[in-house]
Amino acid sequence: MRLAARRIAPGRADATALVSRAPFSFVGGADPGTGEVLDDATGVRGERLSGRAFAFPHGKGSTVAPYVIYGLAKRRLGPAALLTERADAIVAVGAILGGVPMVDRMDLGAILTGDRVVVDADKGEVVLPDVRARSVVTAFLRNRGRILVVRRSERVGSFRGKWSGVSGYLEGDEDPKARAAQEIREETRMRGARFRAAGRAMTSRDGATAYVVHPFLFDAPTRTVRLDWENVESRWVRPEELDGFDTVPRLIDVMSSALAAGGLRIRRPGPPSIRKG
Amino acid sequence: MRILVALGDLFGAGGLVRIASAHVSGASYKMIGDPGLEFLEDFARTARVVVPTTVNPLGTDLRQWRELGVPPDFAEKQARIARAYEAMGVTPSYTCTPYELRRPSFGEHLAWSESNAVCFANSVVGARTNREGGPSALAAAIVGATPAYGLHLDEGRRASLVVEARTKVSGFRASLLGLLAGKEAGDDIPYFRGFSMDEGDLKWLGSALASSGSCAMFHLDRVTPEWRTARTKGLRTVYVSAADLDDVRKAYTDGTDPDLIAFGSPQLSTEELARVARLIDRRPPRIPVWVFASRTARDASPDAVSVIERHGGRVLADTCLEVTLLEHRFGTVATPSGKGAHYLPSLCGQKVILDDVEALLERYA
Numbered sequence: 001m002r003l004a005a006r007r008i009a010p011g012r013a014d015a016t017a018l019v020s021r022a023p024f025s026f027v028g029g030a031d032p033g034t035g036e037v038l039d040d041a042t043g044v045r046g047e048r049l050s051g052r053a054f055a056f057p058h059g060k061g062s063t064v065a066p067y068v069i070y071g072l073a074k075r076r077l078g079p080a081a082l083l084t085e086r087a088d089a090i091v092a093v094g095a096i097l098g099g100v101p102m103v104d105r106m107d108l109g110a111i112l113t114g115d116r117v118v119v120d121a122d123k124g125e126v127v128l129p130d131v132r133a134r135s136v137v138t139a140f141l142r143n144r145g146r147i148l149v150v151r152r153s154e155r156v157g158s159f160r161g162k163w164s165g166v167s168g169y170l171e172g173d174e175d176p177k178a179r180a181a182q183e184i185r186e187e188t189r190m191r192g193a194r195f196r197a198a199g200r201a202m203t204s205r206d207g208a209t210a211y212v213v214h215p216f217l218f219d220a221p222t223r224t225v226r227l228d229w230e231n232v233e234s235r236w237v238r239p240e241e242l243d244g245f246d247t248v249p250r251l252i253d254v255m256s257s258a259l260a261a262g263g264l265r266i267r268r269p270g271p272p273s274i275r276k277g
Numbered sequence: 278m279r280i281l282v283a284l285g286d287l288f289g290a291g292g293l294v295r296i297a298s299a300h301v302s303g304a305s306y307k308m309i310g311d312p313g314l315e316f317l318e319d320f321a322r323t324a325r326v327v328v329p330t331t332v333n334p335l336g337t338d339l340r341q342w343r344e345l346g347v348p349p350d351f352a353e354k355q356a357r358i359a360r361a362y363e364a365m366g367v368t369p370s371y372t373c374t375p376y377e378l379r380r381p382s383f384g385e386h387l388a389w390s391e392s393n394a395v396c397f398a399n400s401v402v403g404a405r406t407n408r409e410g411g412p413s414a415l416a417a418a419i420v421g422a423t424p425a426y427g428l429h430l431d432e433g434r435r436a437s438l439v440v441e442a443r444t445k446v447s448g449f450r451a452s453l454l455g456l457l458a459g460k461e462a463g464d465d466i467p468y469f470r471g472f473s474m475d476e477g478d479l480k481w482l483g484s485a486l487a488s489s490g491s492c493a494m495f496h497l498d499r500v501t502p503e504w505r506t507a508r509t510k511g512l513r514t515v516y517v518s519a520a521d522l523d524d525v526r527k528a529y530t531d532g533t534d535p536d537l538i539a540f541g542s543p544q545l546s547t548e549e550l551a552r553v554a555r556l557i558d559r560r561p562p563r564i565p566v567w568v569f570a571s572r573t574a575r576d577a578s579p580d581a582v583s584v585i586e587r588h589g590g591r592v593l594a595d596t597c598l599e600v601t602l603l604e605h606r607f608g609t610v611a612t613p614s615g616k617g618a619h620y621l622p623s624l625c626g627q628k629v630i631l632d633d634v635e636a637l638l639e640r641y642a
Binding site: 087089 | 279280283284286287288302303308309310311312313315316319410411412413
């Protein structure tokens, strides 16, 4: 699988991935003397950065990070490459000081810890030689503020028993929007669903397969649904209720992307008003 | 140069712009530790600055560290950091108020780090600088240029939020308004209206604003040099009352029994030093007082310094409140500084009492 990215710091690397799902601070997040990950929120505490293609959403916290990255690189304890969704000035400067290749605008959902990763920052490209990409459409039907979710049957090829949107594989050069409309007709027998918006594609992994999901939002004229063999159960839910469901990976992100493209937002509790420290 | 190009690409800069001066953060050993010391010593072997460059406060006053109870290892490493900067040709000013040392001109491009200095230079002087990090400001000082994006461009200097005060704002309340507005603004450029203020108060407004928010600039209606081009039409407006300001003071106050009264952050100017000395002389406090000033202000104020010292206080130069080592001696600090109140809990593990200078001196006299 080939992923597009943007060069932040030049260079190439062929390394094993280490993926943090949480934003990362090099100050406090890693031991400057050993390169061991100390932050629990990463999900990879105890692993060493040394020689790894280290992937994390974006940097956070202290401005001393560039010096830490420099020190790790100098002692050959630092990462072989840095892969991020969003580069910030602090980590970018650290990558330059340490001579570590770095890219951003990555879809980190495609990468798992342990994957072999070939990074070419100069070409703005990241290749996962052992991972196969499959394109999928997921359509969210919306009716009076609620969204249709369906539970996948035991007869489908992947994510059996998990909750999802109305989904299907994309074959060849097929138009994703047309495929989404087709899946709605097949899986719900609903007529007259109207296309509203297409979200940004995002990737989620199942073993050696990376599903590149194209999210869509459709307005449904009715809540009447007749399922075919691919799904066994359906519910109309408010988006913020999704946390309580056992879903396919990243369903909340995929739904957010579709809703955002349609100018809608999932409401979540806000932060308190005055914060200290 | 590679740092500047990478940052320019990252932020979509069209090119580099020549700078008149640079100001570098990251000089306190407490803040940058061994990784920073190692990098600066390596870098200082070959790098030399090509524009006038100042640097932020150190982690202690190198002339008084023994009396302050600072461990010798800390002082020794701090002195090595200072020597590394000096070897690069950086002015040994160790100040967070470089605008009081050498004031930039209107429209001049700069590469400054240190949030309060950035905010003052952009807002009060009308010079142009982004919020640089320590290494990027140092890189710009060595190259003599910085990527032209953000606040270097006219369109990056327009207001993005209106903050209207419906109460009188001056003196200590400038810090409270700054703390409140920074939280509202995030990285917006607030346009204040409903009050007028002199430059002395603008320093405290901006430093608090740049602490609780990441504001690099603000405008004040009819006062700051670029208020006419700020473009406020259609912006969201936040209204601030006297009760809101008092709530800020209470929200930042979690201590009851201070071990130290601290003035500064940012460092006091000559005039501010004289005023604090007068007030201390009138109501000498019964607990230790540390006053942070730039070396220039301290050297220019022998009378004020001797008044403060006579009453048991200290005037510390080359360092400042939240980057200095004080957690080895104190647990609760009383201060009128909004910036200090914001950072003392996280950077120094302190409880805080935030209040007006006069109120503090009266209470602890």
